[in-house]
Amino acid sequence: MIIAVASGKGGTGKTTVAAGLAISMSAERKIQFLDCDVEEPDAHLFLRPSLLEKEPVFVPEPVVDQSLCDYCGRCMEVCAYNAIAVFERNVLVFPQLCHGCGGCSYFCPCRAIAEKGRIIGVLEAGRSGNMDFVHAVLNIGEAQPVPLVKAVKKRLNPECLVIVDASPGTSCPVVEAVRGSGFCLLVTEPTPFGLHDLAMAVEMTEALKIPRGVVINRSDLKYDDIIENFCLSRGIPLLLKIPFSREVAGFYARGVNMAEGIPEWRETFRELYQKVMVFSETVARYKR
Amino acid sequence: MKIAVSARENNLDALVDPRFGRCRYFILADPETMSFETCPNPGADAAGGAGIKAAQFVVSKKADAVIAGEVGPHALQALEAGRVKVYTVSSGTVREVLDNYKNGKL
Missing domain, CATH: 3.30.70.20 (Alpha-Beta Plaits)
Known part of the structure; x- marks a missing residue:
């Protein structure tokens, strides 16, 4: 199973969700984490892999x-x-x-x-605990991330639960990262900007024919309806809300993912995985 | 002598387009006689490398110099390769900048 995490808008919490899911599932599944945001990879900050292997692209x-x-x-x-x-x-x-x-x-x-x-850049691979980790870094001044995204995805191990952390936006590198996934989690925030870019990201997943669900990060109950109404009107499942909390932000600022810092979240992320499986299997059955 | 001026519209009283690569029109004019020809810029809607496409076009039209608001690094390299002189101006109409060119004020 390949689960991609994308967002449209930047800074909504893709890596928080991707790393949280990886950490939470690593006890029961073999995980491969592919950070495909080659222009600004950051998952290594939270997963702290030993990047022993380096390969020029x-x-x-x-x-x-x-x-x-x-x-x-x-x-x-x-x-x-x-x-x-x-x-x-x-x-x-x-x-x-x-x-x-x-x-x-x-x-x-x-x-x-x-x-x-x-x-144009370097691919780095290694391990974080029992998790396989691959990312790549685009050289400064290079304009084309796609070949690096392809190089990272070439390492894909179908025997693992693969978590793909995409870059923001809906342009070529994001399409390349999300393509071929069994499910795409779209992380957004309850703001007009979050909604605008979420709508674009939804269109992208529709063009790629990949089932998708929404995660609201920095959920603040007063404004969540801006995203909820959109999800309702488009028939998109809203799978998780992460509250706008000082505790989560505090761990993040110290390079600690919420699932590592607050153990109760691991159960929530495991539930997220279960929901993802139910939805992707339902879609797959419907397609058949 | 032929000068290519980046222009927002296709006449001599149009404002100089601040962009070279993505300007709407090139006005190819002789500053002495003020006779001119207008051409849509083939680089205007390029997905990438607009400046190079525009430079290529200007060179193919055998222009001796370019007057534009800004010329990007790729376009500048291409114009140099085509031996086209580059002048940049901050504002004005096509007619004004051609007059300034003729009077050696650029």
Whole structure:
């Protein structure tokens, strides 16, 4: 089972929920934790894994042999990202814009373009207690997180309960992180901004055809209806509320997940897992 | 002499578009005769690399110089490769900045 944790809005508590679930389930299930927020990975702060394994992640980058090039401009035409520009007697490659599709090299009539690997970040793997942990860190200045997310997800071990911590938003790296999951937990907060981005995240899970449920973090009973009404009107299960509590925030500030700091929460997160299983199985049965 | 000016509309009295890569139009003008041609910027709606696409276009139009509000680092690199001079201005209409160019005030 793969459970992805996403949010739309940033800072709503994805890692709190993902790490809480992992810690709480680790007593009864073999857990693999994949932190796919490669631009700002933070789950290691709470799970404190020993990251013994490090592996560079490469993307292909076109290298032009100008002695073979006749400046026909075919590469520039096929490049959807404007990452290669041909002038009268010069070809410029913009590596930060290149998505590594290989089109320029494939279509070059002079065979003047080769592809070389360029390191865009590092994947790190290790263990936290009996939990497998993988994350990756994008190098500063790099614009493309997706190849790193793919590298992390390549480590996926289907024998484990896999928990994927996605990045905020609903763009390519989030889609890549959430894709293929059996269930997606959407963590939100009871604010108009939280609602707005939750609606976008719901659309994303619908496009990916992944069953989803909502967790309200910083739940403050006065304003929760903003999210509750949305969930009701869209038929989305509201699975958990985490109260706006000084105790939870205090543990967080010290790098301690709420499930580690407040043992009663482990039972609540185990119940969350049970609910997730019920919903994903129901959806799977309905699909059949 | 041909100058490409980034413009918000397709006439000489349009304001200079502060953006180079995503400006709506390029006004390709001869500052001496003020004869001009307007072209929509093919980079305007690019998903990425708009500045490079715009620079490529300006080079293909054989412009000698570009006048825009801001020119990003990628576009600047591409314009340099195409041997196009770059002038940046903070405000004004296309006509005004071309006059300023002609009078050596840029």
